[in-house]
Amino acid sequence: MARRSIRQPSSTDDLDARKATILEAVVREHIDTAQPVGSSAVAATSHLAVSSATVRSEMVTLEREGYLAQPHTSAGRVPTDKGYRYFVDHLQAGVVGEAQQQQIKDFFANVRGEVEDVLAQTSTLLSQLTSYTSVVVGTGHAQSAILSTQLVSLDARHQLLVTVFADGSVTKHSILSVFDVSHVEVAEASRQLNALLIGTVLDARVQVPSRNDHVATLVREAVATLHAQAPTLDGEQVFIGGSSKVAEAFDGVETVRQVLAILEQELLVVSLVQDILDQGLSVAIGSEHGFEPLVSCAVIVAPVTIDGHPSGAVGLLGPTRMKYSEAMAAARAVSAQLTQHFHGDDRA
Amino acid sequence: MARRSIRQPSSTDDLDARKATILEAVVREHIDTAQPVGSSAVAATSHLAVSSATVRSEMVTLEREGYLAQPHTSAGRVPTDKGYRYFVDHLQAGVVGEAQQQQIKDFFANVRGEVEDVLAQTSTLLSQLTSYTSVVVGTGHAQSAILSTQLVSLDARHQLLVTVFADGSVTKHSILSVFDVSHVEVAEASRQLNALLIGTVLDARVQVPSRNDHVATLVREAVATLHAQAPTLDGEQVFIGGSSKVAEAFDGVETVRQVLAILEQELLVVSLVQDILDQGLSVAIGSEHGFEPLVSCAVIVAPVTIDGHPSGAVGLLGPTRMKYSEAMAAARAVSAQLTQHFHGDDRA
DNA sequence: GTTAGCACTCGGTAGAATTGAGTGCTAACA
DNA sequence: TGTTAGCACTCAATTCTACCGAGTGCTAAC
Structure with missing residues (x-):
């Protein structure tokens, strides 16, 4: 688990045992109490047989090296992002409690329905387990092969293109023709589309008919519409659970507002989670993710894979003084269960 | 516009001009300042040529009749729910500002994509226009006829049932067989399902084959799965925009948390909006909607119709001291545009 | 290197005094 | 009879003060 932040490779990153x-x-005390922690409290709770004075002088060093900070002269110390980082990398190790383990098991034993439903409910579960806001991201079907595609006529000018992908996802796109199209023509276009597209992936080049009759035009239109979305992140699904926890976890109305505002922009959330995954981190603390409005947040992520390849992630968002051990353990447990759940028994 | 609250038919509900x-x-002042309003302020701002003493004695009456309340003895007056209700019913009349009118026009001129996307974006628009949290509810396809249904094989045991409805909505349901099914069988089942279901609505009784072969079993299973969801509210779509506005509009972390928690439960939100519509109201203030945790909220709703029959609603949720005129005008304008937008030119 | 001792800092709290917006009442007035 | 000026009263909010105490940094002794 010893990971290193990419953004803070500065100092030697090693502390002697006592420090x-x-x-x-x-860190533990401050996570618990949300208050600055004084030297005597440390001397009492830690099992070091030293006096508060000794602790104090060590604290001076820790502060100089950037692990701790002092809100004001005569207050205790508070961990910095770097302090939390060290804690997460070296000191904490969490397991999920009995009851929670059971809750997760029960959930996945009983959950049913479409992938979207499962993911949405998982998000709620994770949020309930941890009391933090949870984010579940499902990767789109960009690389998934097309299993079937069908053109349905709503009326003479409106057609609906329904596409089924190998991963079980379904998309619809409406198509507006500039001429009236008969049912026969729609059926024919549908047949041709199937012939053209089945087995291909979205960004594949496809040979479309160049004739100028209704059917060919319709087919061209359909393929264009379908492919138009390929380059975007479309198909990404985001499920946010427990946004009300934001109001509990952060103090200061303004902070709450900012965090909520971020959560509203789902694309932002997806890219945030992606960034963190790409950096190979499982936690991004404070300024590490480089996201100005979220400096007071920590984000935990755990990847989800289906049949071996990455296909999403579960995440948790809380204050920097969040309960890392519990939250990370919960995220890991849930992502593992999710991975397993989508492994074989229920594909779509 | 003179509507009457169902829950407060108590007193005569009529005030002389001066009261x-x-x-x-x-009400106007308190909406503006969020502070209790004193008699002298009223004497100054209203164009009544009377002294504060006169205003005071009128206020005593208004308080006795339940339109105003006093937070404490030596403070100004604050409107009660009943006071707001009178204001909404008799006194306010809002028009949308030039700029906003333009913004709405621009939006609907440029918006494109599937219904879901349009509704989601509309929700964001409405929230931006008003600075309140917006709710857009799209009615499900319960009464919509089935246009096409297709069974797609994911693998030998997993099939996906994709159904297209006349309103342009698409559902998918996965079906797990207890035996391996060949492609030929899936195709045949698909054909039979189409024959059975096209043109029917979800709660229609359908004659399913009683044979016991693979195809018949599959067909029965598919019909059962599809019909299983009919009685639930499934298909209802809820789009909530601007939940961060909750943090602005309400003070008190606890209130914010409660409101957010409500918004998380989409079914609750749908039924709340439905209730209000059913009562024939366009605004529910404070306790009027009978929803304990939302006593400090007001909810504005405006129905959306497609081709004449009701098919959804747009709503706004804010504090009881919200800017009713503006918000109601905006909601009405947007619902009108939405109605128009789905009228003919772009059906799905 | 550790620790006891001590002076010092400074946020938080509690209480008292003050302010001022706003009320209710009354007596006079048109 | 309705309106108003005047006045005593109330009470939240603000300010000021004193003070407490948690916590620090430093130093001298162990």
């Missing part, structure tokens, strides 16, 4: 213990005590 | 003017001044 580490002190840092740990400060 | 009405005073009530109006109090």
Whole structure:
């Protein structure tokens, strides 16, 4: 688990045992109480047999090296992002509690329905388990082969193109013709589309008919419409659970507002989660993700794979002083179950 | 526009001109400032040529009759739900501003994509226009006829049932067989399903084959799965925009949390909007909707119709001291545009 | 290197005093 | 009879003060 932030490769990143213990005590206490932690509290709770004075002098060092900070002169210490980072990398190790383990098991034993439903409910579950806002991202079908495609006529000018992908996802696109199209023509176009597209992926080049009759025009239109969305992130699905937890986890109305505003922009959330995954991190703390409005947040992510290849992620968003151990354990457990759930028994 | 609350038919509901003017001044001022309003402020802003003492004695009456309340003895007056109700029914009349009118026009001129996308974006628009959280509800396809249905094989045991409805909506349902099914059988089942279901609505009784071969079993299974969802509200779509506005509009972290928690439960939101529509109201203020956790909220709704029959609604949720005139005007304008947008030119 | 001791800092709290917006009442007035 | 000026009263909010105490940094002794 010893990972290293890409954005903070500055100092040697190693602390002697006592400093580490002190840092740990400060982080634990501060996560618990949300208050600055004083030297005597550390001397008492940590099992170091040293006096508060000793702790104090160590704290001075820890502060100089950037692991701790002081809100004001005569207050205790508070962990910095770097402090949390060290804690996460070296000190914490979480397991999911009995009850929660059971809750997860029960959930996945009983859940049914389409992928979208499962993901949405999973998001709610994860949020309930941790009391943080959860994000579940499902990768789109960009690389998934087309299993079937069908053109349905709504009326003479309106057709609906329904496409089924190998991963079980379905898209629809409406097509507006500039001329009236008969049912026979729609059926024929549908047949041709199937012939053309089945087995291909969205960004594949396809030989479309160049004739100028109704059917050919319709086919060209349909293919164009379908392919038009390929380059975008379309098909990405985001499920956010427990946004009300934002109001609990952060204080300051303005912070709450900002975080909620971010969560509203789903594309932003997807790219945030992607970024973190790409960096090979499982947690991004404070400024690490480089997302200005989220400096007071920490984001935990755990990838989900289907049949071996990455196909989504589950995430948690909380304050930097979040309960990393529990939250990371929960995220990992849920992502593992999700991976397993989509492995074989229920594909779509 | 003079509507009457169903839940408050108690008193005569009529005020003489001066009381009405005073009530109006109090409501307007309090909406503006969020502060209790004093008699002198009313005497100054309203164009009544009376002294504050006179206003005071009128206020005593208004308070006794339940239109105003006093937070504490030596404070100004604040409108009660009943006060807001009178204001909404008799006193306010809003028009959408030039700029906003333009923004709505531009939006509907440029918007494209599937119904879902349009509704989602509309929700964002409405929220931006008003600075309140918006809710857009799209009625399900419960009464819509089936245009086409298709069974697609994902693998030997997994099939996907894709159904297209006359309103342009598409559903998918996965079906897990207990035996391996060949492609030929799936195609045959698909053909039979089309024959059975095209033109029917979801809650129609359908004569399913009683044989026991693979195809017949598959057909029965598919019909059962499809019909299973008919009685639920499934197919209802809810799009919530601007949930971050909750943090702006309400004060008190706890209130914010509660409102957000409600918004997370989409079914609740749908039924709330439905209730209000059913009562024939366009605004529900405070306790009027009988929803305990939302006593400090007002909800504005405006129905959307497609081809004459009701098919959804747009709504706004804000504090009881919300800007009713503007918000109601905006909701009405948007619902009108939405109605028009789905009228003919772009059906799905 | 560790620790006890001590002076010092400074946010938080509690209480008292003050302010001022706003009321209700009353007596006079048109 | 309705309106108003005047006035005593109320009470949240603000300001000021004193003070407490948690916590620090430093130093001298162990």
